[in-house]
Amino acid sequence: MRQVAVTALALLLALFLLPLLLVPRGEVEGPVESGSLPIDHTVVTPEPSLDSATQVTVKEADGTVDTLALDDYLWGVVAAEMPASFEPEALKAQAVAARTYTLGKLERETAAHPEADLCTDVNCCQAYRTQEEAAESWGDMAQSYTQKITAAVADTDGVAVLYEGTPIQAVFFSSADGRTVDAVEVWGNSVPYLTGVDSPEGEEVPNYHSTVTVPLEEFKTKLLARYPAANLSGDPAGWFVNRVANSAGGVSSVDVGGVTASGQDLRTLFELRSTSFTVTASADGVTFAVTGYGHGVGMSQYGANALAKEGKSYEDILKWYYTGVEVDTYTPAA
Numbered sequence: 192m193r194q195v196a197v198t199a200l201a202l203l204l205a206l207f208l209l210p211l212l213l214v215p216r217g218e219v220e221g222p223v224e225s226g227s228l229p230i231d232h233t234v235v236t237p238e239p240s241l242d243s244a245t246q247v248t249v250k251e252a253d254g255t256v257d258t259l260a261l262d263d264y265l266w267g268v269v270a271a272e273m274p275a276s277f278e279p280e281a282l283k284a285q286a287v288a289a290r291t292y293t294l295g296k297l298e299r300e301t302a303a304h305p306e307a308d309l310c311t312d313v314n315c316c317q318a319y320r321t322q323e324e325a326a327e328s329w330g331d332m333a334q335s336y337t338q339k340i341t342a343a344v345a346d347t348d349g350v351a352v353l354y355e356g357t358p359i360q361a362v363f364f365s366s367a368d369g370r371t372v373d374a375v376e377v378w379g380n381s382v383p384y385l386t387g388v389d390s391p392e393g394e395e396v397p398n399y400h401s402t403v404t405v406p407l408e409e410f411k412t413k414l415l416a417r418y419p420a421a422n423l424s425g426d427p428a429g430w431f432v433n434r435v436a437n438s439a440g441g442v443s444s445v446d447v448g449g450v451t452a453s454g455q456d457l458r459t460l461f462e463l464r465s466t467s468f469t470v471t472a473s474a475d476g477v478t479f480a481v482t483g484y485g486h487g488v489g490m491s492q493y494g495a496n497a498l499a500k501e502g503k504s505y506e507d508i509l510k511w512y513y514t515g516v517e518v519d520t521y522t523p524a525a
Contacts, residue, residue, distance in 0.1 A: 193331045245523060248306035249319065265289050265304030265344045266290060268326035270325040271318035272490050273365075274334035275479075278301050281492070284508040287518065288490055289317060291351040291361035294523050298358075317325035351508050351521040353383045358521060359513060364485025366493040368467035370439040370484060371512065377455060384513045387438045390494035391501070396483075401464050404478045413460050421448030427472035439487060441467035489513065 207393040242262035249257050249264060269282060277285075296309050296316065304310045311319040326333035351358050360382065362374075367390040372387035376499050393399065405413075411423050421428060430448050437443040442454030443466075454466035457479075464484040485491075490512040498508050506518045 196448065211445040216224070217479050230295045240521065241346065242290070242475065243298075247297065247309060248307040250310040251303045252311055256307045260290035261293065262344050262348070264293065264319070266340055267319040267321060267325075268317045269295075269340050269343060270322070270336075272322040275325075275329065275332070276338055277492075278495045279339060279343065280499040280503065280508065281496040282339060283493050284490065284499075285363070285492065286305045286340075286343045286347050287350050287352060287505060287509060288361040288363050290349075291353075291358045291521075292317060292345070294351055294358040294521060295360060297523055304453070316420055337338070347505065349520045349522070350518060352513055353517045353519055353521060354513075354515065358488075359384050359516060362486075362489035363492060363512075364487060364489065365491070366390075366392050366399060366483045366485065367487055367491045368439065368465065368482040369393075371437045371439055371489065371491060371494075372441070376437050376443065377486050377488050384516050385488055388512060388514070390491045390512075392491060392493035392499040393497075395497075396493045398464070398484070399482060401481045401484075402478060403454045403461055403463055403481065404476050405461055407472075407474065410461075410472075410477045414452070417456060417460060418447070418450045418452055421450045421452075423448045427474065427477065431470050437466065439467065441465065441487065446471070 194343055200521065207506065240497045242265065244489050245441040246258055247264050248262055249255060249259055254284065265286055272289065273282060273285040275282070293309065301307075301309075301315070303315050304440070309316040309327050311317075322337065331335045342453050349365060352361050362385070370387055370389050373381070375381040407427060410442040414421055424472050431445055433451075435443045435445065437454065444451050444453050445457070446452070446456075454468075457463065458466050458468075460478060461477075461479060463479055464481045467487075468479045469482040470480075490509070495508045495512070499505075502510070510516060
């Protein structure tokens with residue numbers, strides 16, 4: 192009886208130990224719990240983004256100065272400057288243009304706000320809004336649009352538009368009347384990468400065509416304040432002669448009452464959306480028929496979206512609007 196018991200115990204031990212002996216050394220059956228990872232396992236921590244390593248100071252409308260990581264600032268600029276409904280590649284082009292513009296500002300002091308790198312005044316720097324402000328305006332699309340802009344900034348991390356290795360003045364505007372204009376025609380300075388190019392946007396642009404009618408006495412008052420030598424007597428229909436076109440077909444200058452007025456001056460005086468306009472005058476007032484919106488130099492935002500819909504990448508778009516540039520990673524000087 193004792194021998195039978197010993198034999199049974201030996202068989203039981205053999206059945207239990209045999210599977211363990213058959214498992215090759217170094218292999219483990221089943222999943223490995225996190226607490227028993229092999230000692231040579233390496234956990235890779237993602238590198239911080241290039242943008243997050245750069246800090247910018249921003250002067251708010253109320254005068255306060257905030258310090259932001261560059262990626263957070265760029266998110267607010269893209270959200271404020273371009274419709275979030277635009278194509279992803281257009282949003283990326285906007286992110287790179289905004290980053291490039293910002294990097295240029297970081298390398299020089301701005302007299303208007305020496306206490307900050309940038310401000311939120313669109314007439315001085317770039318528009319900006321917080322994620323909370325953007326989400327409120329986007330309503331039901333807030334989550335989707337937030338993700339699109341986050342991706343546009345992250346997917347272009349550290350990328351800028353460069354000319355001879357230096358960030359360009361990456362100016363942009365809303366929409367053109369078929370073509371952008373040379374910087375020299377608007378600001379008087381010739382810039383090699385800011386030359387006129389064809390721009391494909393059109394009737395899909397909201398308020399692409401606009402009309403401004405100025406009562407006759409208001410027109411006289413404003414024009415004479417700027418051009419006191421103008422003779423605004425007689426039939427208003429004869430006031431406007433000798434229209435000179437700029438390189439995009441807009442108004443470079445026109446004679447008004449015997450004096451030459453620039454298209455830019457007329458745009459500013461009468462709050463026109465662009466210098467691409469025609470004008471008619473009668474006893475009822477002066478009417479400007481305007482196409483497009485903005486100064487017309489650099490990247491057209493609606494043009495960028497049209498190019499993106501054609502399948503162009505953000506690099507293609509940027510090289511389309513900025514002549515002879517490179518699109519590459521740029522690290523600002525410490």
